[in-house]
Amino acid sequence: MAKPPSKNPLKHLQPSDLRGIAQLATEATAGVTRIAEGVHQSVWRTLGAPSGATPNQTRGLTGLVYQSVQGVTQLVGKGVDAALAGVQSLLAKGNPDRPASPEREAVVAALNGVLGDRLVTSSNPLATAMSLRHQGLALDWQAMPPRTEVTGKVLILIHGLCMNDLQWQVPAGGSGSDHGAALAATLDYTPIYVRYNTGRHTSQSGHELAAQLEQLVMNWPVPLEELTVVAHSMGGLVTRSAIHSARQAGLRWPSTLKNIVFLGTPHHGAPLERAGNWVDVILGSTPYTAPFAKLGQLRSAGITDLRYGHVLDADWQGHDRFQRKPDSRQLLPLPEGIACFTLAATTAPQRGSLADRLIGDGLVPLHSALGQHDDPLRTLFFAKPNQSIAYRMNHLALLNHPTVTQQLLKWLTPEVKSD
Missing domain, CATH: 1.10.287 (Helix Hairpins)
Incomplete structure (x- = not known):
């Protein structure tokens, strides 16, 4: 037996x-x-x-x-x-090659999402270092994959808060669709997965991602035709930050970036963190509860960045991130010269003012995922054909739902031009 x-x-x-x-x-x-x-x-x-x-x-x-x-x-x-x-x-x-289990990686990813900035400050070995990964292993710039294992089209997949790269994939025996595998099989992409510490400020992760993608472009073993990014949740904020950082520094990789698909990205923040900020205020309002406010203030810089959708260093530097204040982000439109797509989800069966504002996908409201804002200057303008809404779907389902895969294929399949 x-x-x-x-x-x-x-x-x-x-x-x-x-x-x-x-x-x-x-x-x-x-x-x-x-x-x-x-x-x-x-x-x-x-x-x-x-x-x-x-x-x-x-x-x-x-x-x-x-x-x-x-x-x-x-x-x-x-x-x-x-x-x-x-x-x-x-x-x-004694055991240098022992692989980490998915269960262990999920726990460490969640811990980094909640306390990741503190783990870095205290040099805790549980802090996750950013890496670009191919077939489950971190890329080594001195020993890149053989030319026969990659293509000139690279798909970068970036996860969200408290998650890791393994969670894009469907576990053995599970149901769902692997976006990376589907795009590789149909459109000849080589999937590269980003793993990073989601507890750090999104702009800090953006700077690091910009540097890593520059290394990727410089060391890719075959001529690079294009980069395409598929970003889930916080990963979309990190992507926008990385592009801004790279262009400010004059890096080369943004010139090869053709498409970005945002999946449930809180471009204008998430109400859950705004509720957490109210808890800070309430606990700090009396001398008896003020010491307990420190418990709420354990949450990471990455989490507090989700209050309004911070992307740049200037959005948080010089500010007390636990102090209640209005949205004071720097304006940053969608990057020019890159096709940008957004897929928002809602658990509701159809659209409605209440569902759009309060329900969304359980974590991110529809208007935030679609880039819409009451202030026209802050609105991110996605072309109508580049917007899609998935109904009866929650935030995490965006990672491997077959409907999402079909939409990705529709958007990323090159148009056939007739003579």
């Missing part, structure tokens, strides 16, 4: 994961201690008691206790990190 598959979650761990988890545990303990001390001092403050070095710190014996907890936590954390660093190197040597 066949042995049932192991349900042990530890089998998915990589050598560096334990070290990353330990670092997160240390930061979490220190963070909870700061919140507890903040609540403690808020209560004392209402009784007229003075604070410590800052308004959220206690003083005297109480302050000493909190300082001791913080100090011991950091000391133990550094010791554990040093020990696990040695174990990590030994485990890596």
Whole structure:
């Protein structure tokens, strides 16, 4: 009788994961201690008691206790990190080619989406580095795929928040359509998948993507005829940012970019993050709840960029990203000289003012995905034939729904010109 598959979650761990988890545990303990001390001092403050070095710190014996907890936590954390660093190197040597499981990659991608900027700041090994991937492996600029395995038409697929490149593909035995495989088989594209840390600012990812695509163009093993991008959700914001960054820097790859297809991209933001911003305001409105606002402020820069759809550095630099303020983004129209398409989804069976504004695909309203805005200066103008709406479809279904594949083929198939 066949042995049932192991349900042990530890089998998915990589050598560096334990070290990353330990670092997160240390930061979490220190963070909870700061919140507890903040609540403690808020209560004392209402009784007229003075604070410590800052308004959220206690003083005297109480302050000493909190300082001791913080100090011991950091000391133990550094010791554990040093020990696990040695174990990590030994485990890596013992099994250097062990592939990561899709389950592990999904958890790490979600963690990066929520805390990715903090993972980078703390040099946590769980932070995801951007890579362009072909057939499941990161491209090596010094050892590119053989000429016989690629074509001159490259399809770049960019995932959204809390996701990774593997989630474009349909799991074995699952239902759905693989957009990359379908476009490769029908239109002779070579699919290249982007993996990146979605917790960083979209403009930071845009700068990095611009640099990576320049390397791709310079090192592609056959003459490059065209680049086409299919971007899901946040990936569309990163794409627009990358094009702007590349053109500002005079890079070559935008001249080969022919098409961009946006799938459920929140060009003008998503209401879920705007609701999260209201939670920040409400929690910060009283001295008793203010310390708990730090919990909401754990969410990443990538998430807060989705409040209004930030694309440029100027959209967030010099601003407190948790402070409530109106939309102050720099105007950035769709890139000129590139065919831009947008596919928006709605779970509703048909269009309507309420469905357009409030329902959308469950995460992104229709008007945001279609680039429409109450301010005409902010509206992104997609040609009518380049817009499509998928009904009774949610945000995640855009990744591998057969209807989406058919629309991609319709848009990207070259027109046959008659003599």
